[in-house]
Amino acid sequence: MVSDITKTNGPEDFQVNIKIKLSALWVAVMFCYVYGDYFILFVPGHIKNLMDGNSGVGTTTPLSLLGFAVLMTLPIVMIFLSLMLKAKANRWSNISVGIFFTLVMTLIVVTSKGKWMLFYIYLGLVEIILTSTIVWLAWKWPKQVLHSQSSNLEVRNM
Numbered sequence: 001m002v003s004d005i006t007k008t009n010g011p012e013d014f015q016v017n018i019k020i021k022l023s024a025l026w027v028a029v030m031f032c033y034v035y036g037d038y039f040i041l042f043v044p045g046h047i048k049n050l051m052d053g054n055s056g057v058g059t060t061t062p063l064s065l066l067g068f069a070v071l072m073t074l075p076i077v078m079i080f081l082s083l084m085l086k087a088k089a090n091r092w093s094n095i096s097v098g099i100f101f102t103l104v105m106t107l108i109v110v111t112s113k114g115k116w117m118l119f120y121i122y123l124g125l126v127e128i129i130l131t132s133t134i135v136w137l138a139w140k141w142p143k144q145v146l147h148s149q150s151s152n153l154e155v156r157n158m
Contacts (some may be wrong), residue, residue: 021137022082022094029075029101029130036123043116075101087141094138102131 040046053060055068078097082090109124 018137018141019083019090022090022134023079025130025134025137026075026079026082029127029134030079032123032127032130033072033075036120036127039119039123071104091138091141095135098131098135098138102128102135105131 049056055064058064074097078094081093085093105124105127109121109128112121112124
């Protein structure tokens, strides 16, 4: 005798779309950037250096500030693009921008020195893990599999 009763073992776990995963990772990356840039204001002498025109990577100029703004626009835009781009463009943009920011943060972590920069190194390592995960997920982007059932053709993401 076959029972029609279905047992439940716990809460249902939904499959999260790759686009949502990538977008959420970019949001997490941005939070790390914002907190790192906020916390660094508490490092003794940092605000004075900023007021004296030293950005930490050289003299602050209108063009260097524009360069920083353009650089930080990329992960911001990736939050949106990860949801909106078609799969192929989405995959390659996440791989390329993810690799770029992994390398940038690796350079920053390696050059950060002193006990006052421990928080920055920590956040940098988290950012490296997040952007590396973005690259890995985009690289492993699920492929479409075509299934044929009699005369119907069904497309399913795997």
